Amino acid sequence: MREEEILQRAFAMPLTSPSYPPGPYRFVNREYLIITYRTDPVKLRAVVPEPLDIDIREALVKYEFIRMPDSNGFGDYTESGQVIPVSFRGRKGSYTHCMFLDDEGPIAGGRELWGFPKKLAQPTLRTEVDTLVGTLDYGPIRVATGTMGYKHRQANLSQVGASLAAPNFLLKIIPHVDGTPRICELVEYHLEDVTIRGAWTGPAALHLSPHALAPVADLPVLEVVSAIHILADLTLGLGMVAHDYLQQPSRRLVTAREMSLAG
DSSP states (O other), rough: OOOOHHHHHHTTTSSSSSSSSOOOOEEEEEEEEEOOOOOOOOHHHHHSSSTTTTOOTOOOOEEEEEEEEETTTTTEEEEEEEEEEEETTTTEEEEEEEEESOOOOHHHIIIIIIOOOOEEEEEEEEEETTEEEEEETTTTTEEEEEEEEOOOOOOOHHHHHHHHHSSSEEEEEOOTTSSSSSEEEEEEEEEEEEEEEEEEEEEEEEEOOSSSSSSEEESSOOOOOOOOOOEEEEEEEOOEEEETTTTHHHHHHHHHHHHHHOO
């Protein structure tokens, strides 16, 4: 295989049988159960990377269960994890802290393209009689259970649309062959061409269990604030680099801060 051909085909690994195709990545009938809760502000600050900021007074986390039955290139899968409301240089958005899903393609694509913090697990989202139920199992261990009353009240669609249009941030890390970071960036991406099919609120509960490799309970549930159930079609837009941690100014800043703390 000639070098020119390698470069033409080098959008994903493995070269001769990529784990996912090139985009765009369109999702139809994407279903969310999002339970917003208040957590320990000290623990929250410890997991959100600078230069992102959080509102310590609120200390909110959004626990998400997402069904994706029809997605271009990725197929049919389910996802679950924690998203944290943040601000970046005055703009409000969300930082994806962790995600667990059951499909190899979007795990590889999510990590390689955007920097999504995805790991393999067994999430579910389904309706049980009058209750929307989300679960997350890591191996044989149940680590998250979320429940919400099914379609109790219509949500404000303009507010839902605004929340889906807000910027999203990820910490993308790709190591060099010697194990040092080759890429360490804050990535910004947006959801595009969003069509909201419906959105509802209702009473909700969330239970998180400790697990060494799926540590969702490290951000404990102190109080459930709200819950929302969303059905939407959307395109997952590609990202842009919002902040490069490996640039020399960032290194000087870290060094100065470390020297200050040491003194």
